[in-house]
Amino acid sequence: xxxxxxxxxxxxxxxxxxxxxxxxxxxxxxxxxxxxxxxxxxxxxxxxxxxxxxxxxxxxxxxxxxxxxxxxxxxxxxxxxxxxxxxxxxxxxxxxxxxxxxxxxxxxxxxxxxxxxxxxxxxxxxxxxxxxxxxxxxxxxxxxxxxxxxxxxxxxxxxxxxxxxxxxxxxxxxxxxxxxxxxxxxxxxxxxxxxxxxxxxxxxxxxxxxxxxxxxxxxxxxxxxxxxxxxxxxxxxxxxxxxxxxxxxxxxxxxxxxxxxxxxxxxxxxxxxxxxxxxxx
Amino acid sequence: xxxxxxxxxxxxxxxxxxxxxxxxxxxxxxxxxxxxxxxxxxxxxxxxxxxxxxxxxxxxxxxxxxxxxxxxxxxxxxxxxxxxxxxxxxxxxxxxxxxxxxxxxxxxxxxxxxxxxxxxxxxxxxxxxxxxxxxxxxxxxxxxxxxxxxxxxxxxxxxxxxxxxxxxxxxxxxxxxxxxxxxxxxxxxxxxxxxxxxxxxxxxxxxxxxxxxxxxxxxxxxxxxxxxxxxxxxxxxxxxxxxxxxxxxxxxxxxxxxxxxxxxxxxxxxxxxxxxx
Amino acid sequence: xxxxxxxxxxxxxxxxxxxxxxxxxxxxxxxxxxxxxxxxxxxxxxxxxxxxxxxxxxxxxxxxxxxxxxxxxxxxxxxxxxxxxxxxxxxxxxxxxxxxxxxxxxxxxxxxxxxxxxxxxxxxxxxxxxxxxxxxxxxxxxxxxxxxxxxxxxxxxxxxxxxxxxxxxxxxxxxxxxxxxxxxxxxxxxxxxxxxxxxxxxxxxxxxxxxxxxxxxxxxxxxxxxxxxxxxxxxxxxxxxxxxxxxxxxxxxxxxxxxxxxxxx
Numbered sequence: 001x002x003x004x005x006x007x008x009x010x011x012x013x014x015x016x017x018x019x020x021x022x023x024x025x026x027x028x029x030x031x032x033x034x035x036x037x038x039x040x041x042x043x044x045x046x047x048x049x050x051x052x053x054x055x056x057x058x059x060x061x062x063x064x065x066x067x068x069x070x071x072x073x074x075x076x077x078x079x080x081x082x083x084x085x086x087x088x089x090x091x092x093x094x095x096x097x098x099x100x101x102x103x104x105x106x107x108x109x110x111x112x113x114x115x116x117x118x119x120x121x122x123x124x125x126x127x128x129x130x131x132x133x134x135x136x137x138x139x140x141x142x143x144x145x146x147x148x149x150x151x152x153x154x155x156x157x158x159x160x161x162x163x164x165x166x167x168x169x170x171x172x173x174x175x176x177x178x179x180x181x182x183x184x185x186x187x188x189x190x191x192x193x194x195x196x197x198x199x200x201x202x203x204x205x206x207x208x209x210x211x212x213x214x215x216x217x218x219x220x221x222x223x224x225x226x227x228x229x230x231x232x233x234x235x236x237x238x239x240x241x242x243x244x245x246x247x248x249x250x251x252x253x254x255x256x257x258x259x260x261x262x263x264x265x266x267x268x269x270x271x272x273x274x275x276x277x278x279x280x281x
Numbered sequence: 282x283x284x285x286x287x288x289x290x291x292x293x294x295x296x297x298x299x300x301x302x303x304x305x306x307x308x309x310x311x312x313x314x315x316x317x318x319x320x321x322x323x324x325x326x327x328x329x330x331x332x333x334x335x336x337x338x339x340x341x342x343x344x345x346x347x348x349x350x351x352x353x354x355x356x357x358x359x360x361x362x363x364x365x366x367x368x369x370x371x372x373x374x375x376x377x378x379x380x381x382x383x384x385x386x387x388x389x390x391x392x393x394x395x396x397x398x399x400x401x402x403x404x405x406x407x408x409x410x411x412x413x414x415x416x417x418x419x420x421x422x423x424x425x426x427x428x429x430x431x432x433x434x435x436x437x438x439x440x441x442x443x444x445x446x447x448x449x450x451x452x453x454x455x456x457x458x459x460x461x462x463x464x465x466x467x468x469x470x471x472x473x474x475x476x477x478x479x480x481x482x483x484x485x486x487x488x489x490x491x492x493x494x495x496x497x498x499x500x501x502x503x504x505x506x507x508x509x510x511x512x513x514x515x516x517x518x519x520x521x522x523x524x525x526x527x528x529x530x531x532x533x534x535x536x537x538x539x540x541x542x543x544x545x546x547x548x549x550x551x552x553x554x555x556x557x558x
Numbered sequence: 559x560x561x562x563x564x565x566x567x568x569x570x571x572x573x574x575x576x577x578x579x580x581x582x583x584x585x586x587x588x589x590x591x592x593x594x595x596x597x598x599x600x601x602x603x604x605x606x607x608x609x610x611x612x613x614x615x616x617x618x619x620x621x622x623x624x625x626x627x628x629x630x631x632x633x634x635x636x637x638x639x640x641x642x643x644x645x646x647x648x649x650x651x652x653x654x655x656x657x658x659x660x661x662x663x664x665x666x667x668x669x670x671x672x673x674x675x676x677x678x679x680x681x682x683x684x685x686x687x688x689x690x691x692x693x694x695x696x697x698x699x700x701x702x703x704x705x706x707x708x709x710x711x712x713x714x715x716x717x718x719x720x721x722x723x724x725x726x727x728x729x730x731x732x733x734x735x736x737x738x739x740x741x742x743x744x745x746x747x748x749x750x751x752x753x754x755x756x757x758x759x760x761x762x763x764x765x766x767x768x769x770x771x772x773x774x775x776x777x778x779x780x781x782x783x784x785x786x787x788x789x790x791x792x793x794x795x796x797x798x799x800x801x802x803x804x805x806x807x808x809x810x811x812x813x814x815x816x817x818x819x820x821x822x823x
Contacts, residue, residue: 059733086735097730099748103295110744113736121740126299131291148294170734316635317697317778324692333692362586369583415804419683419771419781423788428606429597433590438597507683511774514590517684521775524687532688536680543679556571 003035003206004070004088004174006056011065013048013055025051027230028065035070035173038197038207040217043227044253049210050094052227053176056208057091058082069174087114090172094179096163100152104143104162107151108134111170130169137168140195142188156183164192168199175200177209181216189213193220214246214257339529343537353519353538360515360542363433363508364501367440371501372494374445379452382406385461385482386474407453414446418504422513436513440501451493459486492554499550506539516542612793616801623798626783630802633779636697637769637810640704641762645754647705648712653742655717674717677710682768686777697778704765704772715757716750723749755821759814766810770803780806 013026026048033039041049054060055067058074067074074085090111098107105128112130113121120129128134135147141161146154154162160183167175177196181189197220200207211217217224218238226233226241226249233249234241250257313319323329380386382403389396395403418439425435464481472480483490509517516539523531596602651674654666680688685703693699727745736744773781780803787795 057733059729083735083737086733089734091730091733093726093730095726097726097728097745099727099745101751102744102748105293106744106748110731110736111734113731113740113744114734116740118737118740121743125743127293127296131293135291144290147290172734313635313639316632317639317701319639319698319701321693321698321702323694323698329692329694336691359590361582362590365582365586366590366592369587415807416800417767417771417803419774420784420800420803423774423785424609427788427791428602428609429593432593434593434597437590437592503681507681510683510687520684521687524691527691536684539684540676540679544675553575556575 002173003037003204004172005033005035005206006174007032007066007068007071008055009066009068011055011062011067013051013060014063015051015060023230024063025230026055029230029232031225031232031235033206033208036201036204036206037223038200038221039209039223039225040221041208041210041225041227042212042214042217042249043233044250044256046229047227048230049227050178051230053091053178053208053210056174057089057176058086059091083114087171088173089176090167090170090174091176092163092167092178092180094182096159098151098159098162100150102151104138104149104151104154105131105134105147107162108137108166108169111166115171133169134165137165138162140168140199141165142191157185157188160184161188161192164196167196172205174206174208177207179210179212181211181213189216197221212256336527336529336532340533342530343533344528344530345534349531349534353516353534356509356516356519357538357542359433360505360509360517361502361546363436363505363513363515364440364498366433366437367505368444368494368498368501370437370441371444371448374441375448375452378406378410378445378449379456380474380478382410382449383453383456383478383482385457385464386468386478388468388474391465391468406449410446410449412446413442414444414450416443418443418508419511422508422511426512431512431514433514435511436505436508436515439508439513440504443504444497444501448494448497452490455486455489455493456482459489488557491557495550495553495557499546502546503543506542609793613797613800615794616797617792617794618798622795626780626798626802629773629780629783629799630806632697633769633773633781633806634766634810636701636704636772636779637762637766640701640769641708641758641765643701643705644708644712644761645758647709648716649754651709651713652716652720655713656720671714671717674710674713677706678714679710680707682707682765682772683775686772687775690776695776695778700769700772700777700779703777704769707768708761708765712757712761716754719750719753719757720746752821756818759817763807763811763814766807770806 008029008031010028010030011026012024012028014024018025029052041052043049051060055062056069058067058069061075069085069089072085074082077085106125109124109128109130116124116129123129131147135144138144138147141164143158143161143165146158146162151159151162160180164177164180167177175196180192180196184192193216196207196209199205209217209221218241222238223236224238224241225235226245228249234245236245246257247254324333384390384395384403387395387399387403389399421439421442422435425438429435429438459482461482463485464477467477467481468474505513506516509515509519510521512518516535520532520535520539523535651670654664655670655674656664657667658664682703685706686699689699689702689706693702723746727749728741731741731745732738769779769781771781771784773779773783774785776782780799784796784799784803787793787799
């Protein structure tokens with residue numbers, strides 16, 4: 001799978017639901033990422049890291065500026081071709097988007113849906129098609145024994161790793177990984193980062209990750225992009241990032257630099273109250 | 282099967298159960314289709330299709346001459362009236378039975394266990410309530426039509442009995458699931474059962490009781506619309522008469538009024554519950 | 559001393575409502591031609607007493623019991639098949655009846671909701687009476703009647719369940735370029751499946767009660783036997799039919815309870 005190249009020219013993004021007058025989540029930003037490159041996006045919370053990921057994944061439409069993916073402007077493509085382009089991009093959100101009652105194997109194989117025929121995807125619901133591949137992907141994240149477990153029986157950290165293992169099954173040339181380590185302990189973090197970077201390199205896939213752990217980012221990624229208040233603070237090779245850069249990037253957010261990422265709520269999804277039923281008996 | 286050749290970790294543990302339940306479902310479906318004479322294609326056979334289309338063709342335009350409309354409006358009002366009278370009588374029956382069957386209002390149970398006689402009485406009333414609501418209101422209506430003749434009396438009685446059972450059961454559940462401290466304190470201080478109910482239980486649970494009663498009234502309207510099918514008055518009776526005459530235009534008008542009635546009751550009950558709750 | 563507020567005043571909504579309800583009740587009793595005299599007359603009471611006495615001595619004649627068993631099986635099959643068809647229909651209509659999560663406009667939503675409301679507002683018994691014209695006397699009309707009404711009920715409930723599911727799993731697949739139908743199957747359906755199953759069981763409990771009386775208009779099952787024997791004033795047979803109805807209802811309640819319990823564990 002060939003890597004995907006990305007070029008942003010003055011891309012600005014406002015959330016569609018944002019109130020008038022609030023600053024854009026992402027101010028005009030220019031950035032280019034070569035095919036097969038690996039880079040980490042760092043910065044304090046609210047810096048616009050997730051917005052940048054969504055913009056590259058074609059989930060949010062830029063308000064102005066130009067996004068090019070493999071030289072194409074996705075938002076000028078007809079819907080069908082946009083969908084085909086999207087199948088080459090894989091976004092792993094911070095909270096893994098896994099249906100609670102689905103089994104891990106099905107949730108994983110869902111990553112293949114964009115290139116599966118309708119018939120195969122139906123058959124796969126009855127009896128998973130490609131369980132061996134799902135097992136291999138899980139095993140890379142040390143979760144081989146959870147293949148047939150239901151997603152809601154997994155711990156928060158296990159769920160996050162399943163969400164990342166999805167990337168290995170997706171037919172994508174770009175992995176956009178949002179905060180992959182937020183629910184993991186340091187040992188698992190090492191395993192996850194080395195698996196992601198190693199697999200991406202082996203497949204020639206472009207890898208963009210946002211990270212709260214600055215030390216991990218600098219150790220594992222050759223290129224570091226710093227974001228603050230929706231603006232590009234720096235874009236440097238990892239070796240050139242100095243303590244001074246980081247202090248300026250995280251000014252007033254020093255506690256985040258110290259390595260305590262803001263906890264994500266390990267979502268026990270809110271108990272759903274069934275709507276009142278009109279049954280007269 | 283291909284599964285056999287896979288490594289143990291790759292064997293789907295749910296597969297056998299899925300196969301079993303699919304086969305079991307299919308095995309149950311066949312006799313079910315047979316027992317219900319499920320041959321939907323008879324709907325599309327020439328004769329029945331022609332009859333259906335002729336009947337449906339009469340639906341447009343609905344019959345709308347003044348006399349017929351006046352009659353339908355009158356029947357619609359009677360449907361509401363039957364439901365309302367039925368509910369009123371059901372309340373008259375249900376309230377004393379609820380008071381008599383609620384364990385919270387037991388004086389003998391205050392120091393510990395309830396005495397034998399009150400226990401037997403309470404259980405007896407509970408069984409009576411179960412019996413009243415287990416028999417469908419339509420069956421009660423059939424019985425009462427035989428006793429008092431055709432007309433709304435049978436409908437009112439049928440709703441009164443069935444709904445007395447439902448109200449009594451749910452009222453008792455509401456009263457016993459709520460906060461009972463105030464009531465037991467009153468009883469301990471020497472007040473009577475009815476006093477304890479009026480000053481303790483009722484104020485605590487009034488909102489929920491009213492809301493449930495209004496909701497039941499909405500259900501009673503749906504029921505009374507149907508009770509006419511066995512001759513207990515109201516819109517249902519008119520619908521059956523028109524159906525027997527294959528008069529599509531009349532049926533169409535009655536159905537529209539029917540649907541409107543259900544929607545109005547639905548809306549009114551939702552509003553009332555909002556205001557009173 | 560502060561005087562107590564007056565019990566009734568013009569601004570008090572609840573007072574007006576109570577007054578309105580009281581008037582409705584009075585008007586209902588006044589306008590209905592209720593024949594209490596006929597009901598409390600010695601003649602009617604005696605007839606009622608005789609009815610109940612005969613009902614309480616149910617018939618156990620073997621030939622009759624055999625027919626009763628067949629009718630019971632028919633009723634059970636009608637309720638189950640009707641519910642099953644309604645689940646399929648309800649799911650099929652719930653998808654166009656729900657708001658799409660990605661904020662697109664859904665032009666089908668209004669008409670589908672209207673259709674569901676109409677299906678739901680017409681009671682099973684009225685559907686059965688209407689379907690007799692197309693499907694003739696017998697259990698097919700009853701089954702279809704149950705299916706129609708229940709489709710309306712379940713469709714609305716399923717649509718609400720779909721609208722209330724967390725949207726992240728579906729979004730993740732959609733942004734990957736997965737077509738809508740497969741997004742539904744892989745992300746939305748697994749999320750709503752527990753609710754679909756519990757609503758279905760709930761409606762089945764309801765439908766067995768409805769199926770038991772559908773025969774009153776000629777749509778098969780126990781109700782047909784009930785009207786037949788009651789029409790001939792054979793009250794001991796009627797009593798047996800009633801007992802069969804109550805047992806059938808209890809059986810379905812039990813099955814549904816067991817299914818619910820295995821689902822939770």
